[in-house]
Amino acid sequence: MGKITNQEVLDKIAAKFGDQVSVIGEPHSLLTVETGREQIIDLLTFLKNDATLQFIFLTDITAIHYPEQEKPIGIIYHLHSLVNNVRIRIKVFVADGDVHMPTATVLWDGANWMERETYDFFGVVFDGHPDLRRILNVDDMTVFPMRKEYPLEDPNRVDKKDYFFGR
Amino acid sequence: MSDIQIVNAPPGVEGSGFFATSLDKAIGLARSHSLWPLPFATSCCGIEFMATMGSHYDLSRFGAERLSFSPRQADLLMVMGTISKKMAPVLRQVYLQMAEPRWVMAVGACASSGGIFDTYSVLQGIDEVIPVDVYVPGCPPRPEAIIDGFMNIQKLVQTESLRRRNEPKYQELLAKYGIQ
Numbered sequence: 001m002g003k004i005t006n007q008e009v010l011d012k013i014a015a016k017f018g019d020q021v022s023v024i025g026e027p028h029s030l031l032t033v034e035t036g037r038e039q040i041i042d043l044l045t046f047l048k049n050d051a052t053l054q055f056i057f058l059t060d061i062t063a064i065h066y067p068e069q070e071k072p073i074g075i076i077y078h079l080h081s082l083v084n085n086v087r088i089r090i091k092v093f094v095a096d097g098d099v100h101m102p103t104a105t106v107l108w109d110g111a112n113w114m115e116r117e118t119y120d121f122f123g124v125v126f127d128g129h130p131d132l133r134r135i136l137n138v139d140d141m142t143v144f145p146m147r148k149e150y151p152l153e154d155p156n157r158v159d160k161k162d163y164f165f166g167r
Numbered sequence: 168m169s170d171i172q173i174v175n176a177p178p179g180v181e182g183s184g185f186f187a188t189s190l191d192k193a194i195g196l197a198r199s200h201s202l203w204p205l206p207f208a209t210s211c212c213g214i215e216f217m218a219t220m221g222s223h224y225d226l227s228r229f230g231a232e233r234l235s236f237s238p239r240q241a242d243l244l245m246v247m248g249t250i251s252k253k254m255a256p257v258l259r260q261v262y263l264q265m266a267e268p269r270w271v272m273a274v275g276a277c278a279s280s281g282g283i284f285d286t287y288s289v290l291q292g293i294d295e296v297i298p299v300d301v302y303v304p305g306c307p308p309r310p311e312a313i314i315d316g317f318m319n320i321q322k323l324v325q326t327e328s329l330r331r332r333n334e335p336k337y338q339e340l341l342a343k344y345g346i347q
Contacts, residue, residue, distance in 0.1 A: 136253075137253070137288060138252050138253050138288075141287075143287075145287055145288070153285065
């Protein structure tokens, strides 16, 4: 357990941002909040620089794709307060035709590669990123492989069955 | 009689005090028992190859004592492990930097066909980018299988003409891969 409860974190956020930040839930006591694209950098700045919260460590930036939702692509930030030993997860959902986000590299240099990876796999364009290239896949790839828009493998294939490989 | 095994002489004309054979066969014999492998090990098959190089299986018996981790002086490119599409140009460059005569062995399911990784990011067999002489099946192949593949390469080397690259068939094969 951290030195600071989720409720205290929430109260501080609510005092500053009001209804611009909504709580999704607390699965496994990990506080999860949702906000909009306009507030995200302000929220991250606040969480990082607030004297008591001190969420100074950016654990990860990634994304998720729910094709059935109105705003299918979610960008997810994980922050960790090394001082208080608490974590928070922030989600921002954007529409399919407008997958843009402001970059978090203004706050953490470590966001550079995380955002490159998120762009590589989900096609999220981070505006203001110093060097937005693919990082893991080949440069000439035209698709974003982690989006759920590709058919699964043909279940009737037999050419890669185990017995061909001595298993 | 000592139980040391010596390689048999190639077929030729034998008489008292002389032995005549073709230069191809003599060179092939020498080459096949001093193949210098260049291990291109990317995953589990590479670990299996380390066991093959170890004292128990001892690939050095075949004259493959010197593992070349550079294309210089290497004869046999052993590709062991998954080759992703991003790695393919690197593998191809290593192959191109090797001097003739050169042979290629694809060890394991991944190098031969992509194996279980039937994915957008994995090359479905290295024969898409470089010509392959011997495929070793298995996932991963046991050291015996790697040695079997190695001995198959040796057979190839022994029966090959001295200047393989001058043969039209070989040039046609390389042209298919856009080499030279």
